[in-house]
Amino acid sequence: MYKVFQFDLGRNALRYLIKTYNIKQIKLPYYLCNVIRHTLVEERCKPIFYHINDDFMPDEEFEKDDYILYPNYWGICGVNVSKLSIIYPKLIVDNAHAFFDKPSGFACFNAGHKFGYKESYLWLKQDKDNCITTNTVVRNDNNKIQERNNIFLDFHKKYGNTNLLNFDINSVTCPFVYPYLAQTIQEADELVEVLKEEGKTVYRYWSPLPKSFCEYKFYSRLVPIPVLPLS
Numbered sequence: 001m002y003k004v005f006q007f008d009l010g011r012n013a014l015r016y017l018i019k020t021y022n023i024k025q026i027k028l029p030y031y032l033c034n035v036i037r038h039t040l041v042e043e044r045c046k047p048i049f050y051h052i053n054d055d056f057m058p059d060e061e062f063e064k065d066d067y068i069l070y071p072n073y074w075g076i077c078g079v080n081v082s083k084l085s086i087i088y089p090k091l092i093v094d095n096a097h098a099f100f101d102k103p104s105g106f107a108c109f110n111a112g113h114k115f116g117y118k119e120s121y122l123w124l125k126q127d128k129d130n131c132i133t134t135n136t137v138v139r140n141d142n143n144k145i146q147e148r149n150n151i152f153l154d155f156h157k158k159y160g161n162t163n164l165l166n167f168d169i170n171s172v173t174c175p176f177v178y179p180y181l182a183q184t185i186q187e188a189d190e191l192v193e194v195l196k197e198e199g200k201t202v203y204r205y206w207s208p209l210p211k212s213f214c215e216y217k218f219y220s221r222l223v224p225i226p227v228l229p230l231s
Contacts, residue, residue: 002103002123010096010111011039013122017092017107018043020124026092027068029058031215033206036069036094051214055166056080059214062088070105072098074224075175076167081105097176100145114176145174151227152178159225177224181217188221200226 007013014036017023025046028037040047051059056073057080067090072081075098082104084091091105099115103123112120155178156169164181182188192202202223209219 001126002108003126004103005122005124007109007120007122008118009113010094010109010120011035013109013120014039014092015043016122017109017124018045023067025067027058027062027066029069029071029215030209030213031206031218032069032071032094033096053214058084064089066090067092067106069094071096072101074177074179075099075101076172076179078173079168079171098173099176100141100174102173148174148227155180155225155227165222175227177227180223180225182221182223185220188223191223195223195225202226 005013005016007016018026018040023045025048026040027050028040028047029052030049031052037047050062053059056077058068058070062068066088068084068088069092070081070084071094072078075095078098078101081093081101085093085104089106093103093105093108095101095103095108096111096114099110099112099117101110103125105125107122107124109122110120112118149172152172152175153169156163159178159180160169162183163179164183165179180188180191182191192204195202202225204219205222205224206219209216
């Protein structure tokens with residue numbers, strides 16, 4: 001069972017978590033928004049970076065006592081979240097791209113503004129002997145979730161045959177974007193131009209990474225095709 005708290009931003013939910021548990025260091029993936037790293041540094045919590053593989057899974061094993069932040073990339077990595085939650089008791093799930101996914105891990109937070117909402121949430125797992133309930137109402141919006149999933153499926157029908165990413169379409173609850181991994185940087189850039197001509201705003205994620213990193217292909221060749229916000 002989880003206790004849920006409401007915040008304005010996901011980063012402030014993470015701040016609260018760090019302060020509440022006096023967390024001194026957290027394992028973070030290299031491929032991640034700089035806001036998370038900056039939040040840790042501001043709270044005097046040391047980021048220790050790890051690599052991810054082609055399936056967005058950590059490319060190393062951790063100690064059982066490690067605090068590990070894992071992002072549900074694009075809202076399509078729910079299967080990875082489930083696997084890691086079983087292995088690591090102090091997993092912190094970053095659901096900034098998966099606002100409507102169920103909480104998992106030791107703690108879980110999302111970012112409402114990415115889906116058109118003002119509120120974000122933090123879930124903290126409670127011991128069975130210390131279960132706490134709250135009256136905080138977490139959004140559901142089933143009709144809008146279905147609408148968003150339909151758009152995602154339309155993109156998959158259009159781009160799935162050439163998308164180099166391998167993910168389980170049936171495990172996606174409510175995605176943030178449709179992630180398309182192109183074969184070349186030129187192909188990715190050309191797709192971005194096409195999408196812009198269609199009136200879509202396309203952001204490339206995230207900051208530059210060394211070409212020697214496995215994650216460099218995500219930085220340079222992954223096109224996050226926007227799915228309409230649920231506002």
